[in-house]
Amino acid sequence: MDYCIQCPEDKYANTEQNRCIPKAVEFLSYEEPLGMALALISLCFSAFTTVVLGVIVKHHSTPIVKANNRTLTYILLISLIFCFLCPLLFIGHPNSATCILQQITFGVVFTVSVSTVLAKTITVVLAFKITASQRMMKYFLISGASNYMIPVCTLIQIIVCAVWLGASPPSVDIDSQSEHGHIIIVCYKGSVNAFYCVLGYLATLAFGSFTLAFFARNLPGAFNEAKSITFSMLVFCSVWVTFIPVYHSTKGKVMVAVEIFSTLASSAGMLVFIFVPKCYTILFRPDQNSLGMIREKSSSHAHIS
Template sequence: MHILDAEECIQCPEDQYPSKEKDRCLPKIVTYLAYEETLGMILASAALCFSILTTFVLGVFVMHRDTPIVKANNRSLSYILLTSLSLCFLSSLLFIGRPTPANCVLRQTTFAIVFTVAIASILAKTITVVVAFRATKPGSKLRRWLRPAVSYFLIFTCTLIQMCLCGIWLGTYPPFLEMDIYSEVSSIVIQCNEGSLVTFYCVLGYMGFLALVSFTLAFLARNLPDTFNEAKYLTFSMLVFCSVWISFLPAYQSTKGKVMVAMEIFSILVSSAGILTCIFAPKCYVILLCSDRNTLKIMKNKANP
């Protein structure tokens, strides 16, 4: 605290800051990304709306589960993907509100695991598409790879690896609650420190690796016959996902406080919405608005022009 005409200046405590006149110390305001503020409200509303939309799409797929377009695109994997996408949207809500020690541990691990399930489901879908078109010959040995158990095992294995990475993260240097008193002059930012950044980037890198494998396989299969082939949609969805998270990393490094949290929420919402739109929007269009095209006869005619 600085007193006018005083011979000595006294430094304000860490939880206070000097006034503009430098004649007294004022208490710092505790701040975090709250639901009550405009940004928090917008992000929370977007997460809830997208989650409800995803649940609606899942309901459409369940109601029309016996139609050709749903059956041809592996309905069981579609159910898993839609459920995990809905959870991805909801996981962003863990980043809003006053952080707590438990919240800091839960939000990153929950986000990582549900996103891994989603990407692993896309990878299983992509492999199914590729194998299906290469197993058309009678007696092909590749047909055994089309069994649902193989896809479930792939999703389980990919998720288990991510869970092990999260376990190592929590067992060595887990995220923790911290008070940032230096980033903003007049505020104390309550935030979650990620703990081990190396493990954090390993978790993100593993998801990126699965997305890159899915993108590569889907891109190579993009020119297969289009009727039962969703490789193009899978390619676009993974392109959106990779683009968002590649852009996220430098932005995450260059921001602090509430802006950094908002950036991660935004990346979660945009990447999830990209997957939902690219993969399921064309199918919902046919199911709901062009039901006359959702017949086996029409699809066979398209397959054999």
């Protein structure tokens, strides 16, 4: 030919170099096996969490539920249901609304979950550490003041997210150059620093819970949650520390899948380690979920001491 024309960004040249072919649009969809599997896992975990919540509510008057602050338990389970549903926002054709909702919902819902775990940890520590002379600490425990940590911690995260939206909000990113013949549509984080501030704040809360629970793991008590919280926060921190290098080494829909997997794995860690042992005791070992068992364990701990 006397002259050639460069194909537009949404098309590429065929092998004969005489025609432009539209590029295939690529994103993590519900129709493909990966998206379908992640969505199914998300729904299954949220349904399982709902069942666990039902078991806890049905047996709300038993010692194992009473001993671990019922209000915090309900808040944590409800927030975990939303944590498991968060990945559904990451699947499907991205748009401006979903890109913003993905990160804001993730940050706020996970902050509620982790701050609730922190409040439970503080409650456990205070219950076994305060003495009769420590009136302020005793009042702090009895009044349920630790419950106010949840709205305070969540408000801080909301402020961080508001600054993020004001400075450089998440938006749709169309990449037509990375893969030949494909247009990759993903959500761009906007301000990367703000994204890592959200993650860093969550990591700080989780590490605080882990540290307190670790030092309280050997405290006496029939239903001491410290060991369960220690393992759950260890899993949570491990998942998100691993997430950062893996996330930066992937592109396109695989990168989205990594974020979804991290969300599901960290949520599952909290659910499995904190609540599965309780449900097992409630459903299959009712003999251990009694006041007599509490007195027996307390007596044995006192004898050992």
